[in-house]
Amino acid sequence: MxxxxxxWDKRNKKATGKPIYDLWLDNYLSLLKEYKQEEIIDLGCGGGCASLYLTERGYKVLACDISKEALSNTKKYIPGIKTKQMNLIEDFPFENESYAIIIADLSLHYFTDQETIHIMKEIKRILKQNGILLARVHSTKNLNNETSLLEEVDKNLYRRGEELRRYFDQEDVEKYFSIIGKIAYQEKSLKRQDTEKEKIVFEIKCQRSK
Ligand SMILES: C[S@@+](CC[C@H](N)C(=O)[O-])C[C@H]1O[C@@H](n2cnc3c(N)ncnc32)[C@H](O)[C@@H]1O
Known part of the structure; x- marks a missing residue:
């Protein structure tokens, strides 16, 4: 670890300041409003974009990340928020079937095939029956814009400096997210105010099966 x-501390140190979120979770507000009493996990919260979006709308959030820098930035701008340091490639520090909603925004694409499978199994394990994962991951369509990519180490998995970065195509989305359950997904464009380039992402809603 x-x-x-x-x-990740190094990366997150560069991205401090009040989180600037986009409104992708607006699409799920009618679903989320059923869960006002539940704690929602923000997996790989970074500076706290989804956590801020949710707490501003009255939700209880547990912000999780490997990086203490990320967690302290999140706490700075969301006083009182609960946080947990955890490493996604280890077993998750949560009981079976303990969460109804998990958000994972741009945080599930740094992993090898086996690690990604492990993460999906762990998300499934901690989700309640019919629980929901809402996630976004980068699409392979962004590969055209990435000039600094170095080495393809596996299908759609690249090493850039010390970091691994996976780009998902439709087959990958189905392969990995179906481990959890029933999936619905769309490719969308993402442009946050704090980033220069528009990105293409898969937005995925995944409902836990038995
Ligand atoms: C691109 S940021 C996304 C942050 C935030 N969700 C957002 O949308 O702005 C990816 C986050 O995943 C976290 N992360 C990367 N690898 C991780 C791991 N193995 N375990 C837990 N968090 C990890 C990083 O620290 C970083 O904060």
Whole structure:
């Protein structure tokens, strides 16, 4: 965990300041409003975009990340929020079937095939029956814009410096997210105020099956 934590602390230190979120979760507000009493996990919360969006709308959030820098930025701008440091490639520190909603925004695409499968199984394990994962991951369509990519180490998995970065095509979305259950997904364009380039992402809603 130490090396990975250092790497992400370095990255998250550069991205401090009040989280600037886009409104992708607006699409799910009618679903989310059923869960006002439940704690929602923000997996790989980074500076706290989804956590801020949700707490501003009255939801209880547990913000999780490997990086203490990310968690302290999140706490700075969302006083009183609960946080947990965790490494997604280890077993998740939560009981079976303990959460109804998990958000994972742009945080599930740094992993090898086996790690990604492990993460999906762990999300399934901690989701309640019919629980929902809402996630976004980068599409392979962004590959055209990425000039600094170095080495393809597996299908759609690239090494850039110390970091691994996966780009998903439709087959990948179905392969990995179907481990959890029934999926619905769309490819969309994402442009946050704080980023220069528009990105293409898969937005995925995944309902846990038995
Ligand atoms: C691109 S940021 C996305 C942050 C935030 N969800 C957002 O949308 O702005 C990816 C986040 O995943 C976290 N992360 C990367 N690898 C991780 C791991 N193995 N375990 C837990 N978090 C991890 C990083 O620290 C980083 O904060």
């Amino acid at each position: 130490a090396e990975l934590e250092k790497l």
